[in-house]
Amino acid sequence: MWGKILGALFGLALLKLPGLLIGVLIGHWFDRAFKQQFEKNGGFTGLFNDNLDEQALFRYTTFATMGHVAKATGVVTSAHISQATQFMNQLGLTAAQQKEAQAAFRDGKAVSFPLQPQLNSFYQAYRRRRDVLQLFVEIQINTACVNGQMTAEQYALLQQVAGHLNFSSVQLDALILAFQAQSRFAGRNQPANSTRHSLADAYKVLDVAESASDAVLKKAYRKLMAQHHPDKLMAQGVPADMLEVAKRRTQDIQAAYELIKQQRNRSKL
Incomplete structure (x- = not known):
């Protein structure tokens, strides 16, 4: 018509x-x-099937790459297996989805796993959705830092993953530093007697200098919240059950921002 x-x-x-x-x-x-x-192409049903296919691609590529990153050192440790299991539990996957995730993780552990073709397919599906690609990279960084440290082999593999998704080494390093600061800030992978909320790490979570103005601070906060907003990511094709990562990230961003504001308000008194 x-x-x-x-x-x-x-x-x-x-x-x-x-x-x-x-x-x-x-x-x-x-x-x-x-x-x-x-x-x-299947009419309107085809449109929904495409969306479902994208979500299945996101799940499979996520867990398969996690398995590949975990095996980068030559052996998958019990810590990696525990982390993967905990991650699945946090996502609230159904029994069927957990089996699929476990199978994908096992696929990724194989030496012959075709990482590059898999990432190429993933990139073609999400290449115009940068925030989704960044969420994927952050999940893989989390896998590499399971013990609070990252091996040289895992870092080299992360560079490959980031490169296939059009992230530069500089951008990858910035994401790694932000993740490490976030982990310290949230108290993950830290000794029990360490400071739970570090002001220095709060600034690193927001990726701003401590000398940044209030306006710059607020702009950085809003940008990060927009990038990791669960509703936005779900609209861009991230499966609903994978949004727990984004929710935790927004909680840490919010907490870091509030801590900095409190400290600045006290200094003004």
Whole structure:
């Protein structure tokens, strides 16, 4: 229908009445061709299937790459297995989804796992959704830092992963530093007697200098919250059950921002 309408309007504007008739005819051909292609792709059901396929791709690539990162040192430790299991539990996966995730993790551990083709497929699906790609990289960084440290082999593999997803080494290093600061700030992977909320780490979580103005601080906070907002990521194709990572990240960002504001308000008294 829209092809006929637009064709008629353009034809009328260019050639008056003869153009109107020609435009309607061309628009009819366009509408018919579009309808055939749309039905060939499954109509509206096809649109939903594409979304489901993307979500399945996200899950599989996430857990398979986690397995590959865990095996980068040559052996998957009990800590990596425990972390992967804990991660699945945090996501609230169904029994069937947990089996799929475990199978993907095992696939990724294989030396012959085709990492590059898998990441290429993932990138093609999400290349216009930078925030989704960043969430994926952050999950892999979490896997590499399971014991609070990252081996040289895991770092080299993360560089490969980041490169396939169009992240530079500088950008990867910034994400690693932010993740490490976030872990310290939230008290994860730290001794029981360490400071739970470190002001220095709070600034690193927000990726701003301690000398940053209030305006710069607020801008950085809003940008990070927007990047990791669960509703936004779900709209961009991240499965709902994978959003726990983003929720934890936004909680840490919020807590870091509040701590800095409190400290600044005290200094003004």
